[in-house]
Amino acid sequence: MKPFDYASSASPPEAVAAVAGNPAAAFLAGGTNLVDHMKLGIAAPEQLVDISQLPLNTIDTTDNGGLRLGATVPNSDLAAHPLVRQRYPVLSQALLSGASGQLRNAATTGGNLLQRTRCVYFQDVTTPCNKRSPGSGCSALEGYTRYHAILGASMDCVAVHPSDMAVAMAALNARVEILGPSGERSVGLHSFHRLPGDQPQRDTVLDHGELITAVVLPPLPEGTRSAYRKVRDRASYAFALVSVAAVVRLEEPTDADDGGDSASPPRIAEVRLALGGVAHKPWRATFAEEALRGQPATEGKFRRAIDAELQHAVPLADNAFKVPMVRNTVVSVLRELCGLEGGLDQGGSQASDGNGEQRGGRTGTPASGGEDRP
């Protein structure tokens, strides 16, 4: 590790001035990502400006009934906050599915958004990587890609953004509040992280010296439900293979829908879906959302909707499984949020939309034995 200077700052503007004025300076929050990178030779700041003691560590309600989450609130406090758990369970669940208890105690809202990819080549300075060393090439493209992107990647970089928290925030239409040398601005979370394009070294739209001060969550209408589901290679303490954040509001079917038949499924009034582990940023599945809005909440509709999104997927050598994994996980989460989960154990009849869209082998009857898998 290269020797570096360390200073704490008294106020956000002071911190911004200290970093903005020095191209080799960096903010230090929990340090759980940055310090690792310094040890591995991925980052070599000459000056660390510690922001962990700034008064940005509160969670406050906003005038319109949303929440303002301070940039230095520890991930564990954010996950445990009663209003977060009550109003935005998707966010609490996402945070708790990430890292470990010890890491969440140190990690912060701002640092979590800005954590960098876990691409193994990015993390090993002896291999080429366009994100770490622009123009050197992308080792992953023809290498080990189990954890890499299936959506929105470029030939220059196929990495994914590893944050769970950010995926939930994308589904919540969060906004990122930023203080820069020339004042404040606010960016929607969905446009905060970038696709790699030909500049994979840039993860976000943040400029050097700009400080995240807070993330603001708009209020959710009465009756909205939300959930986060993360699929990973072990039961805890692993990054997502894929993850799904879903926010749904249902309405009773109108007479026109069911001709007065009260057994008709409810309609989807509002839906937001964000996917993790699939792209260089939290991926809003806008095609799927479009396909679901106003539709009856049936498993068949869910499947067709997510397929509309996944038809754009471009899997790599090791990660074609992510396409069915995303599809199944989205369907599973929506089924749960829309109250259709009973379908699994009961022959799938509840989950059927009447269009013969039932899935084979999911009905509790024996799957045909002896199927071979590699």
Place this chain on the structure above:
Amino acid sequence: MSVQLPAATGLDLERVDGRAKVLGLAPYAYEHPAEHPTYLHAVQSTIARGRITAIDTAAAETMDGVVAVLTHLNAPRLANTEDNELAVLQSDAVGFRGQFVAAVVADSPETAREAAAHVHVQYHREPHHAALRADHEDLYKPETVNAGFDTDTSTGDPDAALASAAVVVDRTYTTPAEHNNPMEPHTTVAQWDGERLLVFDSTQAVHNARKTLAPLFDVEVEQIRVVAPHVGGGFGSKGLPHAHVVLTALAAKVTGGRPVKYALTRQQMFFLAGYRTPTIQRLQLGASPDGRISVLTHDVVEQTSAIKEFAEQTATISRMMYAADHRRTTHRLASLDVPIPSWMRAPGECPGSFGLEVAMDELAEACGIDPIELRVRNEPTIDPETGKPFASRHLLACLREGARRFGWERRNPQPGTRLVDGWRTGIGVAASTYPARRQPANTARIRFTADGFYEVQIGAVDLGTGAWTALTQIAAEALECGPEQVRLQIGDTDLPAATVAGGSTGTASWGSAIIGAAQMFRKEHGGFPAAGDTSEGDGEKNPASKNYALHSFGAQFAEVQVHADTGEIRVSRMLGVYSAGRIINPRTARSQFLGGMTMGIGMALHEQSVMDERFGMIVNHDLAEYHVPANADIRQLEAFWLEEVDEHAGPLGARGIGEIGIVGAAAAVANAAYNATGIRVRDLPLTADKFLA
């Protein structure tokens, strides 16, 4: 041989070193106080094969606090360079990516690491091969495989028997490379005092370590002292000194007598501390319709490093496990430009049991009989490998006891029939075994102290297994005193010679030397010794091994859940029953069995070192990317053992327990996953993508 049964063994004694460990007072290698120490950090090759053409050390050398920069051009010469792994910085040749090509010694670890990053090496690159394939061009037959076993065996006419068998299972199974990853990294502290070398090392064998080092540095073994009172795990990777031990001792030659400390980083451990070879195993089982096996073949392809041979004995388990008139086992090696594979918990039996025991499950299904009944029908009356009787073979008792405790009768042989809360659920079984060996070259010394204690000395090592406690109990029993009257001293070459803490041989081998010393002590000094009275005793080769085949056995049961939507897989329950001879301490024994099973779950579900052929490098080289089980992966684990004393296993009546817990564990999980889903996964690990509908 008479078996003694006094009091102290079998006691559920708390770990005698537990308090010191919990308080942080038990020194591990790196923590030994060293006066005015220096710190080493190594530079590793970034090519897999070729030659160093130039090294620029100028920037590193001029950094403040740098004591020395060593390369093959200026490093002290070793007296012996036959072992390519240990001949560090002796030539310009590069045999694998990650090999040591230079080292920096500095006043602080940070400076050493930063300076190492400023050493620039240029190479002449040669083409390399780093990926194991079944159709590798130059597979070769090693002379023997690990532990001195024959490379191939053949009895009867396997091919003809296969052609005429009513039922044939012919499948290929693969296991990936796996890295040992003990909690404590490999660390060495070395200091020369003239011609004498003092080494604090994280090792499983202090005496072997100095025997290896002495000829390299052209000194007598007595000039080297190796100390290792506490070791934070090794799983075989600390059984033999690796390159970093030599490098540290070499560097200590140029510091003017200052000690040199070196701890491998976790990332470096993936290149330099051994690993389990990947295996490709073809199993053919031919049987009658009622499941009686007539022919068993087990043909293995695996890898070695081109610069040093290591041949895992993967198929040896198939030589003794089941009866079969016709049998063939073979091992072929691909010689690759990769780091050197070595011992990892139960080398041979561990990967081999995955192939054999999943194939048995497939045969049971093909014959339509219960997997336990299949094993009953193929139980041999004598050891098929040696023709000798088994000293003790209680496999069927383990299977039956396990079945009863686990609730095996509830298993539905039809796969994919149980769905509970969205999880497909099933159970599976596999058999386990491990050879019982005893190493003769052990001596113990007992001295009665002025304050009334028995000082028991032997150069054994406790790598976290509980040897401190078990050996204390064995000594107390043999001396017929209380454990509190025993002062054990281990982990130092100043103590009498002892063999490696490995191969599940430690307790039985060291224990017999201690018993020998105790008997000698009582003979020479009686029941009321005077201060200073001292006796020595030696271990001996087990005479019973001439007439008997000595193995431990076990049965592994697993319940597995596979999520119907996502394919995620969990081991919800696992139970093992073992027959391992006398259990010295149930507390430390249980933790050994459970540890083996836990590592077995890791092998089943998680562990996989991913080779990127282009670089010749394991790319997931840290514990965030290389997964071992986390707490949430280990749910209900239970280990039981048969109450037994093996009268052929020596004066202790104990065999070994360090490895048997992992053998068969992955197969039990894979068989349970098949029962849950109807999907037969033959390639480890069993990850979610392999179960996606």
